[in-house]
Amino acid sequence: MHTFWNRRRGRVLAVSFLTAAFAVAIGWAVQSHHKAAYYQRLLALDSQRAFAQLSTAVGELDTALQKVRYASSSTLFSALCAQAFAQATAAQTALGQLPLSYVELEQTASFLAKAGDYAMSLAQRGDSPSDEQRETLAALSDAAAGLDVLLRDLESDLLGGAQTLSSLEEVQERLAQATGDEAAAAGSAFQTVESEFPEVPTLIYDGPFSDHLSQRTPLALEGLPEVGRDEARAIAAQFLGLDPMLFAPVSQGEGALPTWGFEAAVDGGSLYVEVTRQGGQVLEVLSARPVSDAALSPQEGVALAKDFLTSRGFPGLCETYYFIQDNTLTVHFAYQDGDVLAYPDLIKVAVALDNGDVVGFESQGYLMNHTQRSYETDLLSREEVEPQVDPQLTVLAHRLVLIPTGGQDEILCHEFRCENQRGEHVLLYFNAVTGREERILLLLEDESGTLVL
Known part of the structure; x- marks a missing residue:
């Protein structure tokens, strides 16, 4: 009970x-x-x-x-x-x-x-x-x-x-x-x-x-012949110093820069390469391999990136800015055209700071814009333009540069690298023909590199 x-x-x-x-x-x-x-x-x-x-x-x-x-x-x-x-x-x-x-x-x-x-x-x-x-x-x-x-x-x-x-x-x-x-x-x-x-x-x-x-047509590829998929694969392999048999065709890009795309498994990661169908130029390299702790300094990474470009047939390029993310250094290079730094002719190179391998490359700016240029000879001098710089800024450096606009035009400018009263850096651009101020850029700089705003 x-x-x-x-x-x-x-x-x-x-x-x-x-x-x-x-x-x-x-x-x-x-x-x-x-x-x-x-x-x-x-x-x-x-x-x-x-x-x-x-x-x-x-x-x-x-x-x-x-x-x-x-x-x-x-x-x-x-x-x-x-x-x-x-x-x-x-x-x-x-x-x-x-x-x-x-x-x-x-x-x-x-x-x-x-x-x-x-x-x-x-x-x-x-x-x-x-x-x-x-x-x-x-x-x-x-x-x-x-x-x-x-x-x-x-x-x-x-x-x-x-x-x-x-x-x-x-x-x-x-x-x-x-x-x-x-x-x-x-x-x-x-x-x-x-x-x-x-x-x-x-x-x-x-x-x-x-x-x-x-x-718009890519200026650097004008007059160059078309390349087939097999030839493009050989170009991709030679560019990276690898066996062509590692590369499998995976894409066929269209647009202003038609390409052949290839993929390869290298160093424990996936590697993707695009080669232009006209001219057979490498447009892009992307590596997905994990990058371990940095063993190289940013300066060593920049030097490796520059050596890589020179050995691949890109002489006369000058490093401008870099930034570091996930132990990978990405450097922006522009073409030094005599006394003028041509910013539109841009190439980006990414270097893994663990062993110095190039794990990224992008040449679209260079291929679209690089050409033989002629410049105005009747230019305003630095001394004529510099008084327009705000007196609160201290001029640190000057050079003649070519800057892109939002479209197809380019403007020859006096570039003044300046420092404000807080120690921050500013870039001022004055038209070298008219003297008009064309652009102002702010530089955010830290141990990871430079961000341009």
Whole structure:
């Protein structure tokens, strides 16, 4: 009898504990549900706020572009272009806060980046626009106005509850399950904006979004013959001092620099090499082998990188800056063209500081830009330009350099390496022909190298 009551009491206790545990679980579930709902409401509010900011910024971008079309003074024109750039930047920031995938935002993001950069490029010129530039601005204004209408229509639907901004996860799940024509309806409400996006004008200017850059040819490869895959594999092997049989073809790159890609297993890691199809030049080397503790100094690593370039047929290159990450030293080299350091002709070399192996190489800047150049002879002297340097800065060094712009143009400049009152270093660039200040760069320097801002 005693045993029976003990068992019964045990069952009662067990049931009580289970009931209590279930009640606690239900309580946690309810509480978690309320929290999840609360955070979901916050997320929805944040998304709506971001969309409202996007709509407002695009409307103000349209207004600025409309005004700039009619500005007659160069000062007002530059100010309005700068205002258009600021609104395009604000719209990009708001766009990045929406819970949507990049694919769904692609045209909108591309338009905002192009319109903002084009406007800023004109603002920086400081002179009156040409008729062609005014026509381009008018076309950008029309596109912004069309986008503004689409966004306001969608905003009205959102406020009225007819549409919702889906979460990224929901959209991705629908897109993954959709096939064929279903994919067109599987995205978020924003997909309507993308599908009806207004026509964007062709932009031809000296900037990174200029449409003419997509047809640009690599200057260093002009006139060189095409190489086949087998020849490219032999070139890759010789460049790294390895057996060609180690390299397996894995890719065939397209674009401005069509390439053959190869992979090899070397030193316990994977090695990837790309060779240009025109000219058979090594474009890139990437090694995934782990690098152990550093046994070499940065100076020794720079010397090894320079010796490597010289032995591979790249003479006349001068090291500029380096940085160290995970015991790997990456050095930036530029071509020394007589008295001028040509920054566009850039090659990067990465050296493992455990044993000095070259574990990275990239020559795209050099292959795209290196050519025989002729320079202006009637230049302003250092003495004529240096008085423009802020008196709070102390000039440490000077040299003539060629700097790239955002597009295809290059500018010959006086470069002044300066130090401010806090001991920080600044680079100032003055046009060697006009004397105009073209660029300011800040140098962040520590034991890991130099970061240029």
